[in-house]
Each structure stands twice: as structure tokens, then as C-alpha cells.
Amino acid sequence: MQIDIIAPGRVKERYLRDAIDEYSKRLSRYCRLNIIEVADEKTPEHASEGVERQIKEKEGERIAKHLRDSAFVIALAIDGKQLSSEEMAARISDWGLHGVSHIQLVIGGSIGLDDAILRRADFRLSFSKMTFPHQLMRVILLEQIYRAYKINAGEPYHK
Numbered sequence: 689m690q691i692d693i694i695a696p697g698r699v700k701e702r703y704l705r706d707a708i709d710e711y712s713k714r715l716s717r718y719c720r721l722n723i724i725e726v727a728d729e730k731t732p733e734h735a736s737e738g739v740e741r742q743i744k745e746k747e748g749e750r751i752a753k754h755l756r757d758s759a760f761v762i763a764l765a766i767d768g769k770q771l772s773s774e775e776m777a778a779r780i781s782d783w784g785l786h787g788v789s790h791i792q793l794v795i796g797g798s799i800g801l802d803d804a805i806l807r808r809a810d811f812r813l814s815f816s817k818m819t820f821p822h823q824l825m826r827v828i829l830l831e832q833i834y835r836a837y838k839i840n841a842g843e844p845y846h847k
């Protein structure tokens with residue numbers, strides 16, 4: 689399975705980059721992982737609704753360039769569907785059985801994902817009703833994909 693994670697902005701914090709590298713290394717045993725960072729837009733502190741919409745559109749256009757018609761696209765969205773780790777593992781296995789060989793997971797920038805990306809998504813995944821910083825979200829997502837592969841492989845991992 690090819691797994692892409694697409695997100696705006698470069699992760700600058702060393703401790704997050706270390707965690708991303710660690711989970712990427714662990715995941716390389718189970719899938720082909722590709723992390724695609726698109727350029728992010730600078731967000732002014734008190735941006736108007738119009739400016740925020742423009743920022744999301746620009747970042748959305750950059751994300752869209754990487755989306756493949758044949759891929760199963762998952763948008764990370766707070767109001768998406770919440771799954772347990774076991775349910776996520778079962779979905780990944782199921783999508784694979786139904787011919788999906790390429791999953792693209794998209795994380796929004798600091799003000800979220802453009803509507804066009806949300807509409808394109810085949811599935812919207814929520815990690816809870818809480819808002820996580822987009823850069824930390826990459827680590828959480830990688831850990832949960834790794835957990836899903838461990839569950840599907842029947843291999844022990846902390847419960």
C-alpha cells in the first residue's frame with residue numbers, strides 16, 4: 689500500500705521532526721510512505737474571514753496538485769468520523785481488500801482545510817472534537833497508522 693500524508697508547511701520543531709522520522713522508519717516495514725509538504729501561507733493574527741478563505745484556497749490548490757484520481761483520499765477534519773484504532777485498522781485492511789492501493793491523508797494548515805479538498809475526500813477522519821496543532825497532527829496520524837498496521841499484523845503493541 690502506498691500511503692501519502694499531505695500537509696501545508698514544513699515542520700520546524702526538532703522534537704516533532706524526530707518523532708515523524710521515527711514513525712516513518714517504523715512504518716517503512718509495512719507500507720510505502722511519502723510525506724508531502726506543500727508551501728503554507730502566512731496567517732495574520734487577526735485575519736478577516738475573506739483573508740482566511742483565500743489562505744485556505746491557496747493551500748488547497750497546492751494540496752490538490754498532489755491528489756491522484758485513483759487514490760482514496762482521507763481528509764483529517766474535526767467534524768469527521770471518529771474511529772477506534774481497531775476500527776481504523778479494519779478500514780485500512782478493508783480498503784486494501786476492495787482494491788485500494790493508494791491512500792492519501794490530508795491535514796489542513798493552521799486555519800484548516802479548504803472546502804474543495806473536503807468535498808474531494810472519500811472519507812473525513814476525526815481524532816476527537818478537540819483541535820490539535822497541524823504539525824503535531826502529523827505525529828499523531830503517523831502513530832495511528834503504525835498502530836493500525838501492527839494490529840493488522842497481529843503484532844504486539846501497547847494497548
Ligand SMILES: C[S@@+](CC[C@H](N)C(=O)[O-])C[C@H]1O[C@@H](n2cnc3c(N)ncnc32)[C@H](O)[C@@H]1O
Pocket residue numbers: 763764765766794795796797798799800801813814815816817818819820821822825
Ligand atoms: C489547527 S487545525 C485547524 C483548525 C480549524 N479551525 C479547523 O476547524 O479545521 C489544523 C488541521 O489539523 C487537523 N486536525 C486538528 N485537530 C483535529 C482533530 N481533532 N481531528 C482531525 N483532524 C484534526 C485538521 O486537518 C485541521 O485542518
